Amino acid sequence: MVQSSRGYIPGLADHGRRALGLEFEAQVIAAYGRHLLVRDTDGTSHEARPFGRRVQAVCGDRVLCERDTHHGEIHVKSVLPRRSTLARATLRGSAEAIVANLDLLVTVFAPLPKPDPFIIDRYLCAASSAGMSALVVLNKADLIDAADPALDEWQTWLAAYRAAGYETLIVSSHSRQHLDALRALLAHRTSAFVGQSGVGKSSLIAALAPATDIATGTLDKTEEGRHTTTASRLFDLSEGGALIDSPGVRDYAPAIDSLEPHSLGFPEVDQLATGCKFLDCRHLREPGCAVRLAAEGHQLDARRYESYRRLRRIRDELIEAQGPGKRS
């Protein structure tokens, strides 16, 4: 065993601290910036703070905590390896984790606020690139008028998502339409709900996990004591599994470096690309591009292809700006 420079055996010391309950494993069940709520293996929740700038814990993370007996505080010492990370690009272009250890990403849109399918696409790309399953949900079905011409457009979007391999559902948290079908897809998995502010993410979660409202202490209060929804929070499902509510967004940009470099996380592009003439085809103007041909022949949804091209341009510009060495 390696002797540390400070003269004690780290393994033994850790063991001792664990036996005394000073060090323990927990899961982050709410995160408001660096204010965390962690739940230990006994199911007890504790307010905690990351120990040092290096520790970047997000909702869903498994973490190693240490009790500071002197000040009565709990510190998150380290984040245990994640099985998946949903990340976003910050304004400066670097990757920032939003939620960790997800199995499924639930992207929600609604008749109101006015939906933007390109935001949905970008979430789906992040999910597919990170190896998670994803689901597209149209909420507020009770507001949909069958004669509304916009319904045709939404149906076209949903058909394209199904063709790409994603499951889709039309639900209502108010009328509870198709909530059982949604619940069946969520059981025994950890899922995060994402989408524009106001689409009904929190309402859906409240309808699906009603009895599990967790006490977040001072976490979801601002300095003035008002409640905010800017925290990510995890709710247990009675049948097993958990739902994570995330703050609503105006827009979402995936972390460029975490996108699958060839298809950018578009499953249908990935499939079609096996027919491209060049292995490094970017699926734009290249000769013999099976993806572009499929779009021209309407086997690939035109809007999804446009979405791919937009994301491709953004990604390539950012990779270019990072300079050589980081290029892929």
Ligand SMILES: Nc1nc2c(ncn2[C@@H]2O[C@H](COP(=O)(O)OP(=O)(O)O)[C@@H](O)[C@H]2O)c(=O)[nH]1
């Ligand atoms: N008509 C209708 N309104 C809904 C439904 N779900 C949520 N809402 C309303 O939409 C607004 C935003 O809901 P909220 O859950 O806070 O959205 P979030 O920002 O995505 O978490 C609230 O006024 C909800 O009452 C629904 O299924 N039908």
Ligand SMILES: [Mg+2]
């Ligand atoms: Mg909300």
Ligand SMILES: [Zn+2]
């Ligand atoms: Zn191609």
